[in-house]
Amino acid sequence: xxxxxxxxxxxxxxxxxxxxxxxxxxxxxxxxxxxxxxxxxxxxxxxxxxxxxxxxxxxxxxxxxxxxxxxxxxxxxxxxxxxxxxxxxxxxxxxxxxxxxxxxxxxxxxxxxxxxxxxxxxxxxxxxxxxxxxxxxxxxxxxxxxxxxxxxxxxxxxxxxxxxxxxxxxxxxxxxxxxxxxxxxxxxxxxxxxxxxxxxxxxxxxxxxxxxxxxxxxxxxxxxxxxxxxxxxxxxxxxxxxxxxxxxxxxxxxxxxxxxxxxxxxxxxxxxxxxxxxxxxxxxxxxxxxxxxxxxxxxxxxxxxxxxxxxxxxxxxxxxxxxxxxxxxxxxxxxxx
Numbered sequence: 001x002x003x004x005x006x007x008x009x010x011x012x013x014x015x016x017x018x019x020x021x022x023x024x025x026x027x028x029x030x031x032x033x034x035x036x037x038x039x040x041x042x043x044x045x046x047x048x049x050x051x052x053x054x055x056x057x058x059x060x061x062x063x064x065x066x067x068x069x070x071x072x073x074x075x076x077x078x079x080x081x082x083x084x085x086x087x088x089x090x091x092x093x094x095x096x097x098x099x100x101x102x103x104x105x106x107x108x109x110x111x112x113x114x115x116x117x118x119x120x121x122x123x124x125x126x127x128x129x130x131x132x133x134x135x136x137x138x139x140x141x142x143x144x145x146x147x148x149x150x151x152x153x154x155x156x157x158x159x160x161x162x163x164x165x166x167x168x169x170x171x172x173x174x175x176x177x178x179x180x181x182x183x184x185x186x187x188x189x190x191x192x193x194x195x196x197x198x199x200x201x202x203x204x205x206x207x208x209x210x211x212x213x214x215x216x217x218x219x220x221x222x223x224x225x226x227x228x229x230x231x232x233x234x235x236x237x238x239x240x241x242x243x244x245x246x247x248x249x250x251x252x253x254x255x256x257x258x259x260x261x262x263x264x265x266x267x268x269x270x271x272x273x274x275x276x277x278x279x280x281x282x283x284x285x286x287x288x289x290x291x292x293x294x295x296x297x298x299x300x301x302x303x304x305x306x307x308x309x310x311x312x313x314x315x316x317x318x319x320x321x322x323x324x325x326x327x328x329x330x331x332x333x334x335x336x337x
Contacts, residue, residue, distance in 0.1 A: 131163035201238035215254035
């Protein structure tokens, strides 16, 4: 709006100066009809003022439509894109240029969302097909009855139970993401020892790490460290991150879990010397449905859930990684005494 007013004032001043210059030249050339030229000048001034007023009102009406359209377009943009123009100077005062930027942002986000949706459907189909195939196969095998022995039945039941738990985990992850993404997450906060939740998460993966011949090393302070938080949600955070570390770490390599205290903050650092993440992908790693490695399982929602839970506890999440070297995930919470 300020730029519109400024432009019209400059146009009016420019036109007025040109007309004054023309009249001044005519006056110099012919003094006899001075009063005629003055009337002409007055008429031109009045016409210019009317032109300025009606032109300004017309442009203001168009500008209001542009601003309204701009507001509508912004409603389709995610929060992290609202202050980001992808194609032009973000400091531009031209409302029409800003609108063009936002429309291009919307198109970019729609294309990205379409690709992410297709990737999600593909990943979900793959993740569900594997356990369902195992359950179906063993159920049909055991249906034969007399042709299999008890040990085979027991093995089949163990696999079915394992795959059902896996399916349950997939459903729980999707439901958790739905609740968090819609802003309906409820935290049951209380004063807790954060070390207990970290230790429980480490214990869950001790056996898996041993079977996969990977070292899971846990270093903890000797005294308890307290925060206000939701036990189950925080344990979910640590489980998810340690699970990722194991998933991307090769046999024989190690995963470290370290808890420390610094400046009244509790730092939980989970490191691995696995495949690492490309530098360009690190800013996107906590976005929903994003997968740095499409060859690994999962839907790409684990770290998105982790980030929201940490932020809901007024914590911070920092991911440092180098391709081929490893990854370090650093979580910080405010300590309470």
